[in-house]
Amino acid sequence: MAFEGLAQRLQGTLQKIRGKGKIDEADVKEMMREVRFALIEADVNLKVVKEFVKTVSERAVGHDVMKSLTPGQQVVKIVKDELTNLMGGEQNPIQFARKSPTVIMMVGLQGAGKTTTTGKLASVLRKRHNKKPLLVAADVYRPAAIQQLETLGKQLTMPVFALGTDISPVEIVRQALVEAEKEHHDVVIIDTAGRLHVDELLMQELKDIRDLSTPDEVFLVVDAMTGQDAVNVAKSFDDTVGITGVILTKLDGDTRGGAALSIRAVTDKPIKFVGMGEKMDALEPFHPERMASRILGMGDVMSLIEKAQENVDEEKSKELEQKFLTQSFTLDDFLEQLQQVKKMGPLDEILKMMPGANKIKGLDNAKVDEGQMGRVEAVIQSMTAAERNTPEIINANRRKRIAKGSGTTIQDVNRLLKQFEDMKKMVKQMTGMQQKGKKKMKMPGLDSFFK
């Protein structure tokens, strides 16, 4: 049921228009309907959508689109640019206090992911900014919230300041600040309880904590899946407590994340980080352009490339390139490539990040056969060094032994050897063609892992 991206929707509209030679204002209006639809389906707030469509529409009618030979692409480009502009501006690093400690307050609705994000943020600050954070457990309401933070603290080997649930959050924060001073912590992160933005009593408590601790940053933690209500939540928190930035969580899900745009539009506060996974280091800086692509269903190419870069060893790929060129590529190299691909994460997640992947029919049901990869690995690992270097020597007997050793069948072994042969042939052709071209990453034979 994956939503169609804007580009595909526009294609549909344009097909109707095609044949008219050039498009007129009415056609632009028709396209704007699609833009509106796409944004609403992505959970961008309706009011924000209306304002946005107006801006885009003006630009489109102006001349950008109507004179263009590819009006659909033009519209997508304008929409994406405007989206990026709206969410962007300059990157906003964390404001550290001139005089330590820097106090950061985490606020938000229940279940947005404040406690988890508190742990992640502390980890990032220690790793990238060389800080020594103190975590403050000020959620005395939700059962076991304090234990949760304490467990995270243990995992990260980071101190957590907690006084149990019988003392008021304001008092906890007061004592925590004294403790921070004493123990020379340069950052204090206060994990407050989740609360509804309409709960006046609890919102007052946040104000009290703010007045006492005079935080340098107040981060609103928001679930990326939030719908139309995101504007109300963000506005209430901003009006009562005054937020300085937003952290968007659970962005590793498949939501379009239109809430990001809504919140930015109503509060004008920067989105500073995004939560991208269950692990404690899965907190990343916000990239407006990627978010724009995502909202429009255009895939997240940049993240894909980054993921690849992170996991592919430069040295090794140079070596590999050399091997390709001299055609001394062995099964060992093949195995290594496989393992590099695997390091990038589950293949179907990578697939989802590719633009247009949701266009391919049946792909949403396609299960990437990771088991097949495992079998290939097992087969290669059951070969002797000599066999890996010169697969030609693998005769029937050896095949039998390899199959037995790897717990696979002779057919599996045959298939792999055939694949490897094919690949070598292909590489031979390719290297012949682009002797001088530079290709960093090659992953031939990958398609055989998709059923």
Place this chain on the structure above:
Amino acid sequence: MSFFKKLKEKITGTNEAVTEKFKDGLSKTRNQFTSKVNDLVARFRVIDEEFFEELEELLLQADVGFETVMELIELLKVEVQRKNIKDTAGIQSVISEKLVEIYQAGEDLDSELNIQEDGLTVILMVGVNGVGKTTTIGKLAARLIAEGKTVMLAAGDTFRAGAIDQLVIWGERAGVEVIRQSEGSDPAAVMYDAIRAAKNRSVDVLICDTAGRLQNKVNLMNELQKVHRVISKEVEGAPHEVLLALDATTGQNALIQAQTFKEATNVTGIVLTKLDGTAKGGIVLAIRKKLNIPVKFVGLGEGVDDLQPFDPEKYVYGLFADGLEQEDNS
């Protein structure tokens, strides 16, 4: 007699307290939504295109989703023409009537919990992170105990820090036993243990907590399937209920959540949580319509007794209560 009057009679005849709870819990939602509808009705004396357009926007802002909104508007237009309604005075009742109709279209699904007469009933709670699974289990346990059932809980969220402790505290509050293993252990093994224990102590209902997981994480969904398999292997016909906890603030992604969880675990009902904020949870209309999953409970507050059975008529009543009172006075 108007639809509202019938509705009110039906409800007040049954259970005043529950309806009040619904009204209280939904007051934020209702105030916002109804005042907007009222405002709309006041501004537009005549029903025209523009009126429908504004109504469409109101519904979109309730997260109902484009398709369902379009369908509702079409239905309304037909109805308005058929009944020859010209001004906006009578439109509110038609709107709520059609909303209930859309929700109830298709087969009539039971919103009661499927509790076995004899033997063990197993309820599996699933959902994405942070929607309120554990809290809902605590409330549900208290509710079942009040109905005279014996209840046991299984701490199947072995992943998130503090999740087991959280369930244990809810267990203490409700006075029920919680079967647990250490953090990081295999959730399927916890379920196995819990079912054994539940059988030994011959409790009526076992409620199983699971870790929150985003529906696009294939490995985690596989794990959930395994948990489901273990339960159905140990008790025939189990799990008797698979409840998907859904956050009312969630937007269109909720539909994908419902679909994916349904594929993995055959979800039998939805618990719509956090309905006491300003979010409206309109997406449940689309979920019911497209996937045929009924809402069984709604979470209306932080208290133990703030979990109420879902009743579409009450839900709509909650949304339109102001309008109803006005109609009564006239």
